[in-house]
Amino acid sequence: LSFAIANVFLAYFIGSDDLLKYIFEGPANHLDIIVKLLIFSGVFFFVFAWFREQVCIIACPYGRLQGVLLDDNSVVVAYNYKRGEAENGRSKFRKGELRAEKAYGDCIDCKQCVKVCPTGIDIRNGTQLECINCTACIDACDVIMENVGFEKGLISYYSENNIAKGEKFLFNTRIKIYVALFTFMFGALITLLLLRSDIEATILKIPGQMFTTTDTSVTNVYTFTLVNKTVNDYRNLNIKLLSVKGDIKVVGNLVSLEKESLKEGTIFITIDKANLKTDREALKIGIFQGTKLIETTTTNFPSPLNLK
Template sequence: MLAFLFLSPFIKVNGNQFLMFNILERRFNIFGFPFWPQDFHLFVISMLIGVVFITLFTVAFGRIFCGWICPQTIFMEMVFRRIEYWIEGDRNKQRKLARQKWDAEKIRKKGLKLIIFLFISFLIANVFLAYLIGSDKLIRYITDGPFEHLGTLVPLLIFTGVFYFVFAWFREQVCIIACPYGRLQGVLLDTKSIVVAYDHKRGEGENGRKKFRKNEDREALGHGDCIDCLQCVHVCPTGIDIRNGTQLECVNCTACIDECDHIMESINLPKGLIRYASEENIEKKAPFRLTARMKGYIAVLSIMIGLLIGMLFLRNDVEANVLRLPGQLYEHKENNIISNVFTYKLVNKTSNDIEDVSLKLMSHKGELRLVSTSDEFTVLAKALQKARYLLR
């Protein structure tokens, strides 16, 4: 997933960037398929399909998107936190370093982390810019030199600072405070949704959890398998206790699952005390089934995908618009000749130039003469051709 996020703006499909969201020029590429302003309705349907898909996925599998697909989590866990562990050590060593006086060791480690974090933030900002303006334009800006495009360099440095702030300091607070998706859990999740869950029936037993003691028969004493080691809390990036149930702060990173499984193995107890499960599965051992709500979302999603596919097949590669020149009235000339000036716009949505294009009158008698261009012209690939013509 990390490679996908870095490489997507540099992958070309039929000459089109794989993913691009050029808001300023209102040009978007989704999976190599270009969307122009004239295709805005298709883009809206595509976005709605994405929203419905994420909603369906959340209803069925909880907040798994946050833990495994969200760029914030991927960069934080796969890049920045690993670098931090490599430089400063694990959680306990980091806390010790934070309390340590500013000696040579602390300055070296903090300085090295600062430099690496800033460099990676700058790299991410460049990739982010490639999504916005296109990789070809980004590469051209780099080869031209940064001072040739100060209007782009300044926002790039601002985004570098934002990314550094997010990954070096704000971190999981983005998920808790800034991101609205987590707050949808209360609306979308139900007892049948699969989430990262603590099996309280197994973990608590009849007499609750208890610290581990060697050679103790916990089952006979009525204690559950949870030994109250708090490792699930220590490894949680947002600091919650998963044993208290599903919470807003849980991003489904499964760090608690891995740590709990490790503890269970070390004391010869079955793994899965914390696992992906629904509340109904824990309470009643009920297997996962599609609910009526899930089936409804699937039906809506299928209809929208079918509609989008049909509209894509009906979409034209070239689109033309002809309008009367604004503010210009017709002219009545000699021999009862009426003259009008029109503007035309030709949009070439393909990756190839369209050559030898000409305008002709097909159904009426008269004369059509292009203004400021020759009778035949070329519409460049992925470009807009705009000019005027005189009709009389």
């Protein structure tokens, strides 16, 4: 299981296609990948075999996040201390004992809730950082309550105000703010995913490289990066100026962009001086597949101050 998870984890970073290729080509040809795979497998095995619940207590941020968000109206897995402790606290179960007359609570101190807790806490001590709300204590307690003839629900989903004051769940202002914020963030994420372009293009001028001029034109050298975010190949690609008349020459051959791949290269942009309005012209550049515009990007075009 650790080895399988390590493969999935590694595929997240290097890509599933590359990982499968490395596996079929054999470990001898990719020792660095195999070493990383074994390291990840060892880490996961260590977590599953020994570290276990300590991950929840020490490493996992879930408890810290919940600690910030919780208040007395938050519904969590909780022990009903009003019912469980009553006036004289807990007491072991004795058949035929009149617990109500002695003012004992319904908790018979069997400690089953502690035994089944994966992080080893005692839920009867209140809400704690280590609680992961797995509800194992609820199930264990309900079985015991049913066996001794008491009402189930001594441990269940409660808020502090629900236990202490008997108040029902309230959709208060704080919760409304949280819902609004999460709705906004979720909506923003979906919007970004829907508006995300299939191709990402970046065109940057080579640092330290001066422009070259002739009597009628100015030329600058740029590097370009194209990223294909899809599982489809793009063929017959070309780069064109959109905002100004000019010429773009690609060094090498920009014809295709494979799926889930990146392509880098160099281009020369030449523009007639008559078409330039400033010494740092803002250019809009389009990436085309045949005649179809699939992405746009911008860059600056430095030129002599005296254009004419």
